[in-house]
Amino acid sequence: MSARSLSRALLVLSPFVALAACDGSTVTDDAxxxxxxxxxxxxxxxxxxxxxxxxxxxxxxxxxxxxxxxxxxxxxxxxxxxxxxxxxxxxxxxxxxxxxxxxxxxxxxxxxxxxxxxxxxxxxxxxxxxQSFRDxxxxxxxxxxxxxxxxxxxxxxxxxxxxxxxxxxxPVLRGAVSTLDIGVDYAPDTSGTDDYRCFIVDSPGGYVTGYDVHPGNPQSVHHVIVYEPTDDGEGDEARRLDAAEAGPGYTCFGGATVNAFPVVLWAPGGGATEFPAGTGVEIPASRPLIVQIHYNLLASTATDRTRVDIETTARAIPAYILPMVDSGFNIPPRMESYSSSQMQSLDALGSITPRVYGSFPHMHTMGTRLQVDLVRPDGEMCVIEVPRWDFNWQLAYWYETPFRVTADDQVRITCEWNSMGRDTNTTWGEGTQDEMCLNFFYVSL
Ligand code: HEC
Structure with missing residues (x-):
């Protein structure tokens, strides 16, 4: 089984394609x-x-x-x-x-x-x-x-x-490191208590095998996610968004606004993350990376210049960030608990049986619970359970024991929300008033 055929299979599987086809809207994820x-x-x-x-x-x-x-x-x-x-x-x-x-x-x-x-x-x-997770x-x-x-x-x-x-x-990074620098002392927008900003940085190319983040202002930088646009066109679109908005970068909340997937997920207190041994995510030099920073301004409104260190190599076993999505939900207002779930087929894997090394769950601020199960011909297996979702702590979880998936498996994602604070229905989207129900798998051969 070749890396190229895995790449193709995952492309077919990708719900970006299916979603864009069914509702015509731009679905971006983030994560x-x-x-x-x-x-x-x-x-x-x-x-x-x-x-x-x-x-x-x-x-x-x-x-x-x-x-x-x-x-x-x-x-x-x-x-x-x-x-x-x-x-x-x-x-x-x-x-x-x-x-x-x-x-x-x-x-x-x-x-x-x-x-x-x-x-x-x-x-x-x-x-x-x-499951249980490393570190x-x-x-x-x-x-x-x-x-x-x-x-x-x-x-x-x-x-x-x-x-x-x-x-x-x-933990610290062990390999060669390139630093992604937002290039300016950014003065966060203090009109609210939170500012979500996407900065465009050049990609060094190669494969990312690990990362670490050094916040310029540790009191306000609450999370950092680095997105890779899914193709060069999406990268160009991100540059357009940057140019269209005053000041460095552009406003973004639940993702990068363009089609992109997360490569770096960081929240304070962790230290460096190394991807599973030998594996890496390709970041072509032809498209930029998008550094999303969530500033929480309650403790400090000072300027920030965050640096993201990424460990890169010229060659690695390719890994892919594969989204598992429930995008069809329609959450009625004023409900303490509303849940929705969706099955996703892995048919497109064909004869490929990749390993799942990690999970990155993602919802917005109304999310309360998320669970992903593998539904196999011989029974179910819980893959990740988040009993109390918190938008402020979007982290990557690395399996103590990675597992393989096959074309006979299906993935079920289930999300729960509390919509007590809303007066209207809530559906999938990237805005602060939209929601998501999403888990990315980090998969490789
Ligand atoms: C990764 C960073 C981090 C670690 C590790 C951490 N905390 Fe916290 N803690 C926070 C932050 C940030 C807050 C402010 C509230 C928030 O953002 O969730 C907080 C708030 C709190 C609060 C006040 C929250 C409340 O609801 O009253 C207590 C108590 C607390 N932490 C105790 C602990 C204890 C005990 C540990 C270790 C066992 C711990 N924390 C480990 C980041 C951390």
Missing amino acids: GGGGSTDVFVPPGVDADMEAPDAYVAPGEDANGPIGDVTYYEDLRPIIAQHCQSCHVAGGVAPFPLTTYTETTTWGGRLVEVTRDRIMPPYLADNSGDC ARWLTDAQIATFAAWHEQGMLEGDPTTPAPMVVPP
């Missing part, structure tokens, strides 16, 4: 109490909710926390590893969690946000019920129980002379 009871149940957790696993700290037994849970011995190592990439002075989080006092100030809330898995921000379920920003049940036990026991300080925890350095 987030302690004690010694047998089982520890945090306060506020009732019997109907899933009880966390028994808390087992080092040196304790499976019957639960026996000794004191203290800040210095038990909590600080977890916070250093899982919270401080954002909760530091000048970081993207609105307050630091670096001292005992800062931590006690937020005591009860820390229990809730960890129990509900609101923090650290990571949208996909990584429990193993629906997941995911607390273990025991770590969650440690927050609860610490709070329950009165937020004990412990021994301040305990050695500071070793902080695992974030």
Whole structure:
């Protein structure tokens, strides 16, 4: 099976083609109490909710926390590893969690946000019920129980002379790096609390095999997505949009406005991303790349010059970003929950059986839930589940165990929205008032 035939099959599969044919519109995508009871149940957790696993700290037994849970011995190592990439002075989080006092100030809330898995921000379920992902920003049940036990026991300080925890350095790029530079100190549009801007940059050509983003203003840059136009014409169209609007770049919300797919998905606190070994996404030098930056201006309105480092090679096993789409939904207004789902055939794969390495789910601000399942002749397999969608955290999820798909498989994508804030129906589109229901697969041979 050749890379070229995979490329052709995916082109046929691409819903860009099908969608453009059926509704004539331009569809672009883009692309987030302690004690010694047998089982520890945090306060506020009732019997109907899933009880966390028994808390087992080092040196304790499976019957639960026996000794004191203290800040210095038990909590600080977890916070250093899982919270401080954002909760530091000048970081993207609105307050630091670096001292005992800062931590006690937020005591009860820390229990809730960890129990509900609101923090650290990571949208996909990584429990193993629906896959697990590499480098997941995911607390273990025991770590969650440690927050609860610490709070329950009165937020004990412990021994301040305990050695500071070793902080695992974030991953870095290992290969040759080209820097995509937006070229200006951009002054965000402060007429609202958010500004979504697309900047055009030249492509270095070759294959992208990894990326890292260095925000110019870490307090306002909330996410960065780099799109590759699907062909040179779409690239020209992006340049036209840029020229037509005053100032650097052009306004864009749910995508690049032109037909394009995401190559880089970045939100703060992560470090570098390496694509699966040997694979890369081709970025022809003949068309520009589009760097979309979401500025949230509540903490800072200062100018920004974000740099995107992309690791490139001349040759790689080609990977493709393949969209799985439900575009036919029509969400009635004022509904707490509305869901829609669509099956997509993989017929066009023919005899090719590519591997799926990653998933990039995407919805807009009304989205609450997203799930993708593989429907196979011999049963179903959950591929990604996002129990609580959050537009602010659009991330790439890399499978711990990549899986193959065949022409006999179908993909079902299911999305749920809350339309309580809307007075009219909501359909597919790129605008702030439109919605999407989309998951990109990162596939390769
Ligand atoms: C990747 C960045 C990041 C990481 C890692 C992170 N936070 Fe946050 N946190 C934020 C941001 C940003 C906010 C502001 C609200 C938002 O944008 O979601 C926030 C808000 C909070 C809040 C206030 C939210 C509320 O609803 O009251 C708490 C409490 C919190 N974080 C605790 C934690 C804890 C505990 C950890 C580690 C276990 C953690 N965070 C890890 C970025 C992060």
